[in-house]
Amino acid sequence: xxxxxxxxxxxxxxxxxxxxxxxxVAAEVGAVTLALARKPELLQFSGxxxxxxxxxxxxxxxxxxxxxxxxxxKIAVTVDLHINYLAPANGEKITATAQCxxxxxxxxxxxxxxxxxxxxxxxxxxxxxxxxxxxxMPRMA
Amino acid sequence: xxxxxxxxxxxxxxxxxxxxxxxxVAAEVGAVTLALARKPELLQFSGxxxxxxxxxxxxxxxxxxxxxxxxxxKIAVTVDLHINYLAPANGEKITATAQCxxxxxxxxxxxxxxxxxxxxxxxxxxxxxxxxxxxxMPRMA
Amino acid sequence: xxxxxxxxxxxxxxxxxxxxxxxxVAAEVGAVTLALARKPELLQFSGxxxxxxxxxxxxxxxxxxxxxxxxxxKIAVTVDLHINYLAPANGEKITATAQCxxxxxxxxxxxxxxxxxxxxxxxxxxxxxxxxxxxxMPRMA
Amino acid sequence: xxxxxxxxxxxxxxxxxxxxxxxxVAAEVGAVTLALARKPELLQFSGxxxxxxxxxxxxxxxxxxxxxxxxxxKIAVTVDLHINYLAPANGEKITATAQCxxxxxxxxxxxxxxxxxxxxxxxxxxxxxxxxxxxxMPRMA
Numbered sequence: 001x002x003x004x005x006x007x008x009x010x011x012x013x014x015x016x017x018x019x020x021x022x023x024x025v026a027a028e029v030g031a032v033t034l035a036l037a038r039k040p041e042l043l044q045f046s047g048x049x050x051x052x053x054x055x056x057x058x059x060x061x062x063x064x065x066x067x068x069x070x071x072x073x074k075i076a077v078t079v080d081l082h083i084n085y086l087a088p089a090n091g092e093k094i095t096a097t098a099q100c101x102x103x104x105x106x107x108x109x110x111x112x113x114x115x116x117x118x119x120x121x122x123x124x125x126x127x128x129x130x131x132x133x134x135x136x137m138p139r140m141a
Numbered sequence: 142x143x144x145x146x147x148x149x150x151x152x153x154x155x156x157x158x159x160x161x162x163x164x165x166v167a168a169e170v171g172a173v174t175l176a177l178a179r180k181p182e183l184l185q186f187s188g189x190x191x192x193x194x195x196x197x198x199x200x201x202x203x204x205x206x207x208x209x210x211x212x213x214x215k216i217a218v219t220v221d222l223h224i225n226y227l228a229p230a231n232g233e234k235i236t237a238t239a240q241c242x243x244x245x246x247x248x249x250x251x252x253x254x255x256x257x258x259x260x261x262x263x264x265x266x267x268x269x270x271x272x273x274x275x276x277x278m279p280r281m282a
Numbered sequence: 283x284x285x286x287x288x289x290x291x292x293x294x295x296x297x298x299x300x301x302x303x304x305x306x307v308a309a310e311v312g313a314v315t316l317a318l319a320r321k322p323e324l325l326q327f328s329g330x331x332x333x334x335x336x337x338x339x340x341x342x343x344x345x346x347x348x349x350x351x352x353x354x355x356k357i358a359v360t361v362d363l364h365i366n367y368l369a370p371a372n373g374e375k376i377t378a379t380a381q382c383x384x385x386x387x388x389x390x391x392x393x394x395x396x397x398x399x400x401x402x403x404x405x406x407x408x409x410x411x412x413x414x415x416x417x418x419m420p421r422m423a
Numbered sequence: 424x425x426x427x428x429x430x431x432x433x434x435x436x437x438x439x440x441x442x443x444x445x446x447x448v449a450a451e452v453g454a455v456t457l458a459l460a461r462k463p464e465l466l467q468f469s470g471x472x473x474x475x476x477x478x479x480x481x482x483x484x485x486x487x488x489x490x491x492x493x494x495x496x497k498i499a500v501t502v503d504l505h506i507n508y509l510a511p512a513n514g515e516k517i518t519a520t521a522q523c524x525x526x527x528x529x530x531x532x533x534x535x536x537x538x539x540x541x542x543x544x545x546x547x548x549x550x551x552x553x554x555x556x557x558x559x560m561p562r563m564a
Contacts, residue, residue: 019182045155050197084411127391223505268524298465332440342473362505367504
């Protein structure tokens with residue numbers, strides 16, 4: 001599937017998402033799911049995933065979900081992100097699911113839910129709303 | 142200075158801020174400045190710092206600034222974070238400055254400005270508002 | 283039903299929600315629906331409902347939904363509110379539906395959807411996320 | 424002054440800001456101050472200004488401040504608004520001051536501070552960050 005391939009390519013490109021180990025779990029038009037396994041360098045000092053890592057995963061997931069709704073050659077970049085932390089993300093992995101709420105020629109709005117999975121049980125640990133702007137795809141660095 | 146020492150200790154503890162390389166630049170009651178040098182694993186595919194990294198630095202900086210206003214043994218943890226991305230963070234380093242707007246026995250509100258420095262020139266690349274909750278300091282993992 | 287009665291009483295008390303004409307449509311534990319009919323003093327100059335009126339309805343609806351989850355004598359007051367405007371609210375009425383995402387002894391988080399109904403057709407015109415604090419119910423002024 | 428005149432005209436046009444009684448206190452390129460006197464229909468049941476009224480004043484003030492930076496015939500409309508309530512707005516009037524943080528051909532970002540004045544003393548009761556989109560000025564309804 002072409003969309004899945006492009007998304008995997010962008011996510012696996014060198015940089016934050018590659019270094020963190022973000023995996024593309026599912027992708028369809030307007031909805032993307034990403035996962036990230038626990039690693040020491042993603043945690044805060046209490047042993048849960050760092051809030052910035054949750055925000056980063058939500059941000060990337062929102063951008064991916066919005067971009068799947070756009071014409072080829074266009075990409076959605078984050079204008080602003082609002083995230084509520086609901087519970088410590090103290091599981092073995094975190095999973096973000098983004099759903100495009102609105103898509104337009106200028107702006108997109110995406111809702112994201114992040115859950116933490118511990119011992120096979122998933123619990124929502126954050127929700128986010130992301131506003132994105134539609135731009136021409138930049139060349140990969 | 143005791144506050145600076147504690148802050149450096151928390152920031153340098155194993156985890157996201159240690160792995161990323163966050164440095165404590167300045168700290169006083171209600172105001173903290175942190176910096177982060179450019180590294181490949183902090184970037185997005187266009188070569189700028191990843192939005193999640195900016196959010197993570199803003200989050201950590203806000204938590205530090207709020208905690209400096211609290212009684213010993215108390216720490217501020219993020220309830221929600223709202224960040225606006227204003228310009229690509231394409232410099233050699235990014236610097237976050239957090240100013241505590243309100244502190245109370247239950248909640249704190251902190252304003253953060255993140256700038257990107259390129260060739261000696263700093264430019265604001267994001268602003269954030271962070272709401273935090275006051276809790277007992279957890280034991281370090 | 284007691285909850286519905288209390289909610290109607292607070293909403294109909296003198297003040298903004300009374301003057302605006304907010305109606306309680308439905309209420310259960312953790313979920314409340316409010317409606318507001320079009321009136322000239324609720325619009326902006328282009329003829330749609332003013333953004334502040336949508337924010338006010340979302341705010342009130344979130345507070346009501348959160349309060350239904352609390353012990354008697356407790357009420358939830360807004361700490362911060364984030365609202366995304368998705369489409370002009372140009373209908374004959376607007377309806378807000380709030381769903382409590384998290385409730386605790388200190389804080390609640392509520393998701394709100396606001397729709398505008400025109401010629402019998404409802405369209406989502408705004409979504410909001412509201413963080414609230416649990417306090418003792420103040421005496422009515 | 425032309426800008427002040429246009430702003431007063433839009434604010435005094437029939438609708439929410441006219442009915443509420445919003446006054447234009449000051450306006451320059453990128454910065455606007457609005458005030459609103461206490462009236463029963465602007466309050467919540469505890470006797471303070473309703474959160475929706477504060478959000479509405481912040482929203483209108485942000486739109487005005489952003490619009491002053493745009494070419495004639497363009498207007499800034501709110502995409503999303505994030506507001507933190509810091510203290511009860513229990514004074515005789517509230518005053519909002521908006522400062523444009525970024526202006527562009529597509530988007531603007533504005534910071535707003537709302538204070539409540541009681542017995543001659545002003546106290547900040549809310550801060551907001553507003554993201555706006557640049558559109559062609561609609562015809563007045």
